Amino acid sequence: MKMQSIWNTIKEHTTFSSLKGNAHSDVVVIGGGITGLTTAELLIEKGFNVILLEGKSICGSNTSQSTGNLYIPVDKNFSEIKAKYDKKVVQHIIDARKSGLELIEANIKKYSIDCDYEKVPWHLYAATKDLEDKIDTEFAAMSELGLDVRRGPMDNVPYPVQSAVILDQQAQFHPLKYGLGLTRGIMEHCRIYENSPVIHIQEEKDFSIVLTPFGKITTKYIVHATHTPKGVMGVHTLLGPYREYGMAFKLKNNVHPKGIFWGYYDEKEHISTRHYTLEGESYMMVLGGAHKVGQDSSKEKFKFLENFARTYFEFDEIDFEWGGQHYRPADLLPYIGRTHHETTFAATGFSTDGLTWGTVAAKIICNEMTNVVTPFAKTFEYKRFTPLKSAKNFVKENINVFGQYLKDLPGYKDARSFEEVSINEGKIVEADGQKLAVHRDEANKLHVCSAVCTHLECIVKWNDAEKSWDCPCHGSRFGIDGEILEGPATQNLDSIVIEGHHVVLKESPWTSHPQS
Amino acid sequence: MDIASAVLIALGAVLGVLMLVNLLKGHHIPKALTFIHGGLVVTGLILLILFNLNYPDHANWISVGLFILAAFGGIYILIHDIKHEKVPLTVVFIHGTVAVSAYAILIYRITQFHGST
Structure with missing residues (x-):
């Protein structure tokens, strides 16, 4: 078993040098995942001089640890969001995510990216009778929002399905192949540096300075495309950092249909499954086991996923295991756009829906930088103040953080020597x-x-x-x-x-x- | 109420000294100490303000003012420390000196008040 994602098996990789010495640019995009690459691509199109800094390797972090699923629905179901927001906000979520999916498809065509892109249905199902209500509620919410959903059945799946809601025409791809394809498309017009983590940012009125271990960039704009912004920012109090795990194994006999499958086995979190053909072999991915970062045993979560997998699938051994991180926003919506510093932009709080939100974020940020109005941008405004909608999660997360601080007492230790x-x-x-x-x-x-x-x-x-x-x-x-x-x-x-x-x-x- | 205030602030001060020792040794200051220190002295300060409001004739606003000044110093130190930056020692010593002065005045006024009642 390898502790790497199934996507990292491809032979292609990038070899950009690290930043050394001084440089100037219009924009520094920090982060070489899907958000950063898409932002860089859009800004180059608008004529900006862009430098992209990646702390490790292009798409080497959360983009290549994702499922590769592209869909309109969101991790927090529409029924839950509808209970908190009016219809206009929920419609903005749908419009934004549709536009994100369209942009990904357009980029695949524009740069002829071979990334196993295909249209597949999205499924949300309840594994037990007592969870059927969740599916009924979600079906009603999605129907009311005008999404072309239908009820099950789900054929040829090995796990129990009591009730399901299905949305056709969603998509799947190989996230790393897509990211590398996008990189090939922009590398002629954009300076890309790998192994160049940002260690300090100095924001002035008309310009900013970005420092890496061996380089310094003077720039007008900064875009934090790092999943959560670098440094100390107020938005960190509005985010819950979670870790989630994935594993992939070679199927022996099972046949599994193509598609995105989210299954509820209990009230809390869903388990996601995806089929993928790697080098002619049929692989199954199982993802789930989310927990607060640093607050649970990842080994136990892998055991939990393996138990699930062995219950429903036939396979010899697990070939790949990996973890990924996501940040849950206090008011359930991502934070995208201009930060409190006029020329700094950030995108965070994507929950587990990062591939699509990251693409949406790139579009919003590029439009905002060029003074183009994005109809749905206000809904996701980075600086929005939503105390009533954020209160519950804000209090929960920050009490948790305070509790972690209170464990930092003299004498606290796991071992004496x-x-x-x-x-x-x-x-x-x-x-x-x-x-x-x-x-x-x-x-x-x-x-x-x-x-x-x-x-x-x-x-x-x-x-x-x-x-x-x-x-x-x-x-x-x-x-x-x-x-x-x-x-x-x-x-x-x-x-x-x-x-x-x-x-x-x-x-x-x-x-x-x-x-x- | 004023005695309770003095006891809480004294407990807070003990933790403050522990934190100072860590700081002078170049060690990490355990954040539980920081927050308990802050919590104790803020509670003590609130009690002192309540005492002042209940006994206006014996109010000790000088100590309250000095403790508030010290609190600003404490917040400044916390902001630097929690961001993993070097804590400015000058501010630490001013914070401590102001707090000790406020405490000395508090104890003096307590002995006067309880001596006369």
Whole structure:
């Protein structure tokens, strides 16, 4: 089994250099996933001089960890959104997502991207009788909104289906192939840098400076296309960071129809399944097990998914396992557009619907930057103030964050010494009054760094399946040596030096010497 | 009420000293200490304000004013610390000095008030 997504099996990959030295541009797009690439593509079309910065590799993060499903419905069902908003808002969601799907299809044609794109039906089903109400309610809501939905049956699926709602003409693709195709389409007209994480942003009135470890860009506009904006921003208090898992395995006998399948097995979260043919072999993907980042065992979630898979499918072994991250917005709608700084734009809060929302966000941001009115943009305005609609989730998320802070007491630790950390484990150890993130790898080598998240100083938690240090507060994630993987943090975890009985923290060199 | 206020603020001050020791050692300041410290002194300050309103003849607004000034310093320190930035030591010492002065005045006024009743 490989800890990588099924999409990462393709041989093609990008090899852009990292940013070194000084540069100037009209726009710096931070993030080389679907949101960043689409934004760059649209802005280039409008004549902007664009630099795209990617912290690791193009589409190497959440875009290649997604399902590759493209659909109008949303993770939080329309019935739930309708209960909170008037019809106009819900119609804006539909219009926005339709336009996102159209833009993806147009890009595929424009750049002749071979990304296994095909139209498929979307299904939402209840696995048990007591959950049928959910489907009835959603069918009624979608019908009322004018969506051309129909009721089941769902044929040829191995799992129990009591009731289903189906929406035809949705789509699926290979997200990494699409992202790389888009990259090929824009690379002649856009400077793209990989392995160039943004470590500091300095916003001035008429320009901004973006720093990477070895480079500095002076730019007019900045677009945060990083799933959640980099640095400390108010919007982080309105987002719940969640981790979700996927696995793929080679089917032995089962036949599974094409399509998007979301199944309710309990009241809380749905499990998503998708069929995909890889190198002539029939693979099944199972995705689910969402939990707050850094607040549950990822191994347990994989076990849960495997149990589900083994109950309904015949296969020998799991070939791929991977995790992905999403951010749930307090008022159920994504935050897209101009931030509180006039020339900075951001897009976040896509929940699990990021491929389509990311494309919609690119369109809104490009229009806003060029003063073109997008009919539905106001609904998703980044700076909107919706206290009544946000209150419940805002309070829930921030009490949770406060609770995480309250765990940061002197003496709090998972293990008393490095010796208590077994092979493949990661534990918080307190030494010389410092909280240390300690991991022992398969070669019995210890990896030790500070356990204090560099974003807002929560104590990170060990992710046992993905082998990373995850921050339970705002979702920053770090590798075993403290290197940033994703999230709002811009600095690695502090490294440590043990001098006799003393532990000395060494800040990331990026922190100590910003090149401004 | 004024005694309860003094006790809570004293407990907060003990945590403040612990935090100062961590800071001077170059260690991370556990955020639970920060928030409990803040919670204790804010509760103490609210009690002191209530005491002042209930006993206007013996009101101690100087301490309240100084504690509020110290609180602003505390918020400034917290903002720097929680953003993983270097905490300005000058502000820390001004924060502590102002708070200790306010506390000294509070204790003096408590002994006067309870001595005369």
